[in-house]
Amino acid sequence: MTATETQPSRATRGVNLKVLGPILALVVLVIVGAALNGNFLSAANITNVLSRSAFIGIIAVGMTFVITAGGLDLSVGSMAAFIAGLMILVMNAMLPVMGPGWPLVFVGMLTAMVAGTLAGFVNGFLITTMRIEAFIVTLGTMGIYRSLVTWLADGGTLSLDFGMRSVIRPIYFDGILGISWPIIVFALVAISGELVMRRAAFGRHAAAVGSNDQVARYSSVNVNRVRMLTYVFLGILVGVATIMYVPRLGSASPSTGVLWELEAIAAVIIGGTMLKGGFGRVWGTVIGVLILSLIDNILNLTDGVSPYLNGAIQGVIIILAVILQRDKKAES
Amino acid sequence: MKFTTITAAALAATLALPVQAQDTKVIGVSIPAATHGWAGGMNFHAQQAVNRLEEVYPQLDFVLATASDPAKQVNDIEDMLATRNISALVVLPFESEPLTSPVKAVADSGAWVTVVDRGLAIPGIEDLYVAGDNPGFGKVSGEYMASAMPDGGDIVVFRGIPTTIDNERVEGFQGAIEGSGINILAMEHGNWNRDDSFTVMQDFLSKYDKIDAVWASDDDMAIGVLAAIEQSGRDDIKFVLGGAGMKEMVAKVRDGDPMIPADVTYPPSMIATAIELTAVGMTSTAPVSGTFTIGSVLITKDNAADFYYEDSPF
Numbered sequence: 239m240t241a242t243e244t245q246p247s248r249a250t251r252g253v254n255l256k257v258l259g260p261i262l263a264l265v266v267l268v269i270v271g272a273a274l275n276g277n278f279l280s281a282a283n284i285t286n287v288l289s290r291s292a293f294i295g296i297i298a299v300g301m302t303f304v305i306t307a308g309g310l311d312l313s314v315g316s317m318a319a320f321i322a323g324l325m326i327l328v329m330n331a332m333l334p335v336m337g338p339g340w341p342l343v344f345v346g347m348l349t350a351m352v353a354g355t356l357a358g359f360v361n362g363f364l365i366t367t368m369r370i371e372a373f374i375v376t377l378g379t380m381g382i383y384r385s386l387v388t389w390l391a392d393g394g395t396l397s398l399d400f401g402m403r404s405v406i407r408p409i410y411f412d413g414i415l416g417i418s419w420p421i422i423v424f425a426l427v428a429i430s431g432e433l434v435m436r437r438a439a440f441g442r443h444a445a446a447v448g449s450n451d452q453v454a455r456y457s458s459v460n461v462n463r464v465r466m467l468t469y470v471f472l473g474i475l476v477g478v479a480t481i482m483y484v485p486r487l488g489s490a491s492p493s494t495g496v497l498w499e500l501e502a503i504a505a506v507i508i509g510g511t512m513l514k515g516g517f518g519r520v521w522g523t524v525i526g527v528l529i530l531s532l533i534d535n536i537l538n539l540t541d542g543v544s545p546y547l548n549g550a551i552q553g554v555i556i557i558l559a560v561i562l563q564r565d566k567k568a569e570s
Numbered sequence: 571m572k573f574t575t576i577t578a579a580a581l582a583a584t585l586a587l588p589v590q591a592q593d594t595k596v597i598g599v600s601i602p603a604a605t606h607g608w609a610g611g612m613n614f615h616a617q618q619a620v621n622r623l624e625e626v627y628p629q630l631d632f633v634l635a636t637a638s639d640p641a642k643q644v645n646d647i648e649d650m651l652a653t654r655n656i657s658a659l660v661v662l663p664f665e666s667e668p669l670t671s672p673v674k675a676v677a678d679s680g681a682w683v684t685v686v687d688r689g690l691a692i693p694g695i696e697d698l699y700v701a702g703d704n705p706g707f708g709k710v711s712g713e714y715m716a717s718a719m720p721d722g723g724d725i726v727v728f729r730g731i732p733t734t735i736d737n738e739r740v741e742g743f744q745g746a747i748e749g750s751g752i753n754i755l756a757m758e759h760g761n762w763n764r765d766d767s768f769t770v771m772q773d774f775l776s777k778y779d780k781i782d783a784v785w786a787s788d789d790d791m792a793i794g795v796l797a798a799i800e801q802s803g804r805d806d807i808k809f810v811l812g813g814a815g816m817k818e819m820v821a822k823v824r825d826g827d828p829m830i831p832a833d834v835t836y837p838p839s840m841i842a843t844a845i846e847l848t849a850v851g852m853t854s855t856a857p858v859s860g861t862f863t864i865g866s867v868l869i870t871k872d873n874a875a876d877f878y879y880e881d882s883p884f
Binding site: 277278290391397487538541546548 | 614732801
């Protein structure tokens with residue numbers, strides 16, 4: 239199928255299973271879901287699942303590039319919470335001046351994009367120029383953003399002013415032709431990400447840097463610039479995800495975006511991107527995100543499984559999805 | 571030399587309790603950090619109480635420490651004992667087990683110990699226990715549900731983070747609706763989180779064609795539930811019952827929102843009760859040892875104004 243054609247030529251045996259693994263897992267989940275509950279394939283449920291996947295999905299596309307280039311970002315969940323808080327504060331502060339309406343929504347969006355870009359830049363700067371381990375830098379910024387949003391919210395919840403909420407609500411709940419905006423934005427981000435990864439020089443450079451940065455450097459790839467850009471893109475995408483998130487409940491709190499970073503990383507790895515870098519697959523990441531949301535959805539739609547075990551079932555399916563795509567020779 | 575100073579300090583700590591203070595006494599307050607709405611309110615009320623009492627009692631000094639996990643809270647308490655020479659400790663334990671022995675060490679040093687909300691694993695360590703009433707919280711919620719649905723009906727239940735607190739509440743609730751004709755269609759963990767309960771409610775709405783009411787059991791979860799109901803456009807759900815007493819929800823009750831006809835309190839300000847009582851014990855001869863249970867109260871349109879705190883973040 240088309241999937242196998244995009245596989246790089248250096249992949250050897252077990253190609254089919256490796257590529258098809260996540261798709262198989264997704265198909266099995268859809269069949270199980272449909273068998274367990276008649277409403278599973280209803281338009282409303284599909285819209286719900288896809289829309290709620292959008293936040294993690296948009297972030298995970300950016301994470302695919304970071305991981306492909308040999309990096310990691312643990313700060314995205316906290317960053318999303320902080321940007322959401324900032325966006326709400328800015329809109330509330332500007333409300334008396336500008337009044338409720340679309341211009342104010344654009345101010346909010348601009349805030350989120352600028353904050354995301356800056357946050358990504360800070361991570362990238364510390365990792366590339368200051369040469370600190372990505373794990374340590376983003377573990378640090380994770381704590382910083384989480385504390386900042388707690389501090390901004392005074393430990394409570396930051397809520398968008400009521401007058402503004404009805405204006406901004408359609409960004410999450412409305413759309414074109416019955417397809418809601420988060421789904422459209424997620425699709426656009428995923429398609430652009432796939433094109434950049436496959437067709438643009440940047441995608442190849444990211445893979446080269448992740449595979450062997452010394453060789454990449456001798457091949458006149460600007461390693462630091464590529465690494466920096468992956469973090470900045472991820473920051474921008476966290477901003478985009480936040481723009482989709484804030485309209486949903488119109489609030490941000492210290493519990494916003496908790497563990498999003500791990501869900502995004504899990505989705506990337508389920509999708510076939512290598513955690514140690516060097517190879518990335520954006521469409522796989524999309525499948526990974528859908529698998530994670532579907533597990534939750536199916537567990538909510540069925541009885542018989544104790545909710546205490548949700549995490550265990552999720553863990554088993556994640557590991558199975560990754561086992562399916564392991565090359566037998568890779569054991570050595 | 572060293573020996574005598576330590577003995578002197580220990581003697582001072584044990585003997586200083588009822589005697590008129592010749593020097594300032596230090597009260598340590600150790601609480602979990604503001605990681606969710608309720609804890610945020612609790613932090614606010616703790617800070618308010620400390621500010622107020624420092625003015626009222628010049629002879630008292632307060633050390634307030636917030637911890638983001640049990641290990642940090644243990645360190646906080648050990649530091650207070652070692653470096654601040656506290657005469658009393660007010661602690662809201664993150665978890666019962668890991669905090670039991672460090673708090674016991676404080677009690678063994680002769681200091682007064684007040685435990686708030688979550689009990690320690692071994693009873694009898696604390697001098698004063700200020701507790702919320704979790705089974706009572708569930709019971710009041712269940713009784714309201716039963717009275718609001720005299721003909722019974724189908725409800726869905728949202729649970730918090732899996733803990734003893736959550737179990738006690740749900741058991742209290744189930745006991746109170748027994749025989750009322752109310753049928754629980756499903757229970758799922760919303761983790762006291764708006765986003766989680768939003769998605770769980772979306773899925774409940776897909777799963778069941780008719781839901782008469784929702785016991786969200788928490789105001790944060792109720793907000794997520796309300797957003798999901800609004801999105802679905804369904805009108806079979808008659809009302810949502812939250813809990814805790816978040817000011818936005820109390821305002822809805824006060825203003826007569828038909829979807830939020832009532833709320834049940836589990837006040838984060840109980841930390842203030844604990845700090846105040848401890849200060850009274852430190853500065854007067856009034857006895858304050860024992861257990862102080864703060865009941866859960868039903869908030870309706872009639873009394874909502876009394877439970878609305880303008881400045882509180884929760």
